[in-house]
Amino acid sequence: MSEGTQRYWFQYFPENFMWSQGMMIAIEMARWGGSAMSEVDRVGQRLKSKIGDNEAWGVEWEREAQRIEKMGDDATAENHAFTAASHYLRSAVYYFIGERFVRPGPKKTELYQSCLRCYRRGIKVRYPNIERVEVKYEGTTLPAWFMKSPVAGKAPTVCFFDGLDSAKELSILFGGVELANRGIHTLAIDGPGQGEALRLQNIPSRYDYEVPAAAAYDYVASRADVDPKRVAVMAFSMGGYYAPRAAAFEKRFAAGVAWGAHFDYHANWVERRKVQESGGTKLSAPHFQLPWVMGKPDMDSAMEKLKDYTLAGVAEKIECPFLITQGELDSLSPLETGQLLYNTVGSKVKKYKLFTKEEGGAEHCQGDNRQFGSNYVADWLADVLKATPPSQFNIAT
Numbered sequence: 525m526s527e528g529t530q531r532y533w534f535q536y537f538p539e540n541f542m543w544s545q546g547m548m549i550a551i552e553m554a555r556w557g558g559s560a561m562s563e564v565d566r567v568g569q570r571l572k573s574k575i576g577d578n579e580a581w582g583v584e585w586e587r588e589a590q591r592i593e594k595m596g597d598d599a600t601a602e603n604h605a606f607t608a609a610s611h612y613l614r615s616a617v618y619y620f621i622g623e624r625f626v627r628p629g630p631k632k633t634e635l636y637q638s639c640l641r642c643y644r645r646g647i648k649v650r651y652p653n654i655e656r657v658e659v660k661y662e663g664t665t666l667p668a669w670f671m672k673s674p675v676a677g678k679a680p681t682v683c684f685f686d687g688l689d690s691a692k693e694l695s696i697l698f699g700g701v702e703l704a705n706r707g708i709h710t711l712a713i714d715g716p717g718q719g720e721a722l723r724l725q726n727i728p729s730r731y732d733y734e735v736p737a738a739a740a741y742d743y744v745a746s747r748a749d750v751d752p753k754r755v756a757v758m759a760f761s762m763g764g765y766y767a768p769r770a771a772a773f774e775k776r777f778a779a780g781v782a783w784g785a786h787f788d789y790h791a792n793w794v795e796r797r798k799v800q801e802s803g804g805t806k807l808s809a810p811h812f813q814l815p816w817v818m819g820k821p822d823m824d825s826a827m828e829k830l831k832d833y834t835l836a837g838v839a840e841k842i843e844c845p846f847l848i849t850q851g852e853l854d855s856l857s858p859l860e861t862g863q864l865l866y867n868t869v870g871s872k873v874k875k876y877k878l879f880t881k882e883e884g885g886a887e888h889c890q891g892d893n894r895q896f897g898s899n900y901v902a903d904w905l906a907d908v909l910k911a912t913p914p915s916q917f918n919i920a921t
Contacts, residue, residue: 534892536568540575541805541855542625545891549694550621552894556697557610557650558617563588567618578625578810585622586635589615593642605649613646616693624689624809628816636691636723643693653704654696659713659743661736664727667720668692668713668740671700672749673914680754680778680909681709683740685733685770687761687784687889688817689809691719695760698894699783702902707911711744715766717817728819731832733759737770741777754778754909756844758901761808761889764848764857765789765833768865772841779908780842781901784889785850785862789833792857797823806855808888839865845873845908849897852878853886875904 534551535544547568553559567588574580596611616639623635647654653672658665669692673679684699686692692712700710714721715736717729730736737757745752756779759767764786771780786792793814799806811823818826846869850862859878866876877900879885890897905911 537571537575539805542807542809543571543575543581543805545808545888546581546621546624548887548891550617552891553617553694553697555895556701557613557646558694558697559614563592563614563618576805578627582622582626582631582635585618586638589618589622589638589642592618593638596642596645609646609649611646612642613650616640616642616646620691620693627810627812633723636720639691639693640720651697654700657711657743659711659739661739664725666713666715666727666736666739667725668711668743669696669700670744671696671704671710671712673704673707673709675707675912675914678749678751679707679709680756680905680911681711681744681750682756682758682781682905683737683744683777684710684712685715685737685740685757685759685763685766686718687759687763687766689813690760693719698898699758699760699901702895702898703905705913706902706906707913708902708905708909709744709750711740713740715740717819722817726819729817731769731829732773733766733769734773737766737777738774741774745776752776754911756780756905756909758783758905760784761856762786762789764865765835768835768839768842768846768869771844771846772835772838775843777844779845779847779905781847781849781905782865783849783897783901784854785848785857785865787835787839787861787865787868790827790830791834792861793827793830796856797827808856835865835868839868840870842869842871844871846871847875847877847901847904847908849877849879849890849901851886851888851890851892852880854888856888873908877904 536547537543592615596608599608619639626632696712721727757777758781761784764782764784815826820826884893885896
């Protein structure tokens, strides 16, 4: 069966899974004002004759991002701040979507800087409860966005890390909005090997993610609006390794979430590499991504470093309540991985949530229905952290 023969979720490019997943990321961001379907389709139509050309992918997404950014500039000139901010937020997402498949180099850096420029202008009006913060980390800082919930007093907080190829600009929205609605603050942070920390600071990934996680905890615990006894750690996709590792060794976390299950990340990439080398597209990122994230010159050295990225002998040490999510049709992590992680986690309170193809959210990290995943994760965290929703959202009778 070919990669595109049987599918239970929308694939814009049936013959190219990676590109289809990229399109779904853009489409799903519409729920938080980060895209518009007609604009996404404009790009897709121009790419129909260029499938697999990752440089063309970057060119066409940049073209659309520039068009929307110009609309934002025009609205700004007319003193229409809310309209302008909407345009800037969408253009920021488009710049980032285009950047994802472009090789590391000046153009990739330029695209990400354009994303940040527009993002700042967009959230200033559309999401004024988001502030830029810097987290102290080993003689430098890690960049982050802090989304404040509207509750008064000290509130629970989630330290939210990315995965292999995302960034805090997207995760603060799809991860933070639903948490804020439930009375929980979110620190969306680009850790080592992620987002801005990798792109602009050249900080590669590390296996002992409890170190940056502890730095994130220290930052939020220092804030007057955070309850330090109700801080959780959560991470997305590849973060299904990072979050369990952090929760196992940083005991100050009150809860943890692996949003996308992993156990032996090296073993996972042994299988992905087979797909990569066979010319298959059932991947989330181009071949350069893993070495770049690992800070290594080639795939062989990246794979060697990845041998330390295992939860064997680690997951047993987790004591706090812990949630593991996985999609029934997860294309990047086998189902047995999620069950293995659940069985191994040492917590007395733990949950394994499998999103089925019948209910939706069955792809990797609910890429086919991100809001469904966001709501489930937020509900679980609200229950475990005993969050109190803002009064305007408290509809209990």
